[in-house]
Amino acid sequence: MADKITFHLSNDQMTDVNVSVWDDRNGSLVLDTAPLNQGESVDVQVIADSSGHGAAHWAFASSDGSVNSNKQQTDIDEGDNCTLG
Structure with missing residues (x-):
């Protein structure tokens, strides 16, 4: 089994949102x-x-x-803080 990392995705928008996230290594939906x-x-x-x-x-x-x-981000490291926008 491949190693996994965990990152934090923050809502930096001016309102509440619904978010879906896909893993670009295997294409799976990881947050629906x-x-x-x-x-x-x-x-x-x-x-x-x-x-x-x-x-x-x-x-x-x-x-x-x-x-x-939407947004795409590569080279995410363990514990990184990413934002929606």
Whole structure:
């Protein structure tokens, strides 16, 4: 089994959102439409490559549709703090 890393994904938006996260190493959905309040964070676990880095992308949206975006991040290290935007 491949090693995994955990990183923190923080909601830096001006509103509460729902977020989904995919592991870019294997394409699996690791967080499915999870509510994330403004200023809060969630721990996300993804597979690490041979150098110990993870890669993920996420999509998020507010319930009123005022915020709707996505982001991809590579070379994520254990314990990194990532933001939605």
